[in-house]
Amino acid sequence: MQHLIIASTSTVHGSGYLEYILEELSNHFKNAKTIVFIPYARPGGISHNAYTEIVNTAFSKIGKTAVGLHTFKNPEEAIKNAEAIFTGGGNTFVLINQLYKNNLLEPLRNAIKSGTPYLGTSAGSNICGLTIKTTNDMPIVYPPSFNALALVPFNINPHYLDPDKNSTHMGETRETRIKEFHFYNTQPVIGLREGSWLEVKNNNVILKGPHTARIFEHGKPPYEINPETNLTHLN
């Protein structure tokens, strides 16, 4: 009975924080007044308080309050009792490292599996997959494991970027990186472009937003899917 929004990004170009998805969130969080916010990914190294402030400003527009998980004495209890949960973006390694340090992977998985509505953006979406092995982030800290929440039977690649055909840069394209991932791992990867999200209701997975998404399955050429495609059978 899980209910998740797994979003590529918090912010689309030219619009405010979470602005593009606020209407959707108003519905997603309709039974929650207060949302427990996990600020661990710390984008740009900002403080947990400053990050929670940004989130609060956005949520206030739909009549919700965000409370930073770092302000609770017992974060495990806070997650267990949460009406709703949001994990924001930043650095995926920093995020998962802190979740492991605080022994929160299991409580978080249990809460979401029992129906607590969840929103993830960017790093907060990466952790919904089987592993964080398809993050774009720099490995600035060494976490005890790359295993993630496994709420969906595949991996996420947020901020998916198409190869730039005019580029003279020799670093790998995103597609090359994900193909390399499949030399060592077999689960599918969903490349989610900025402005796209996955809506997960129970085990139903549907692509939302204005863009197609790119699906990488082991041993198959990658392909595009349209918005509203049901991905329930992808695993």
Add this chain to the structure above:
Amino acid sequence: MQHLIIASTSTVHGSGYLEYILEELSNHFKNAKTIVFIPYARPGGISHNAYTEIVNTAFSKIGKTAVGLHTFKNPEEAIKNAEAIFTGGGNTFVLINQLYKNNLLEPLRNAIKSGTPYLGTSAGSNICGLTIKTTNDMPIVYPPSFNALALVPFNINPHYLDPDKNSTHMGETRETRIKEFHFYNTQPVIGLREGSWLEVKNNNVILKGPHTARIFEHGKPPYEINPETNLTHLN
């Protein structure tokens, strides 16, 4: 008495594999006929044999032969006895994972510290730093540690890319990522643009090639340095 070339990339746009640096390598490897090649990073998932073949074709132009480390029964002995060593690019996580699995970090460090000439490109350059925490690669395998060879007292960021001012993409720029690194780590990072390399002779470190490099020191604004700058005191 170490002697290293730490290069941003194996290939610059519009030129063949190692072509831009062959003349330099002819001098760097002047006392070696055979070069032990470490193909573990497997760019694009190609086989160790296929990768060694590409390297061999390039080295044959300066009268050298590359022998893949994977062809030796005892890779530790092969490194100990090598006339020269080259570690190619690909995925840094895959590379360091394989080096740990085969217990080769220490033998490799010892060989280079005792004077065996070394060339690294891309992933093969990342491992020369203190850690691989400033790699651009996707973490497709989980290595036992991010600690690297520590042949120089800083970290490398190869394929360094300036922010694209016209981009509407919301993913982090390289500079943002390296700044985030400095919230958790204090060593300097050298952003090496494609076509640049560091020449390390004993403890002397000099920037070579046509481009400036970008230096990120903890607690300082990043700055550019010109080719031929001596970086010996950076740590």
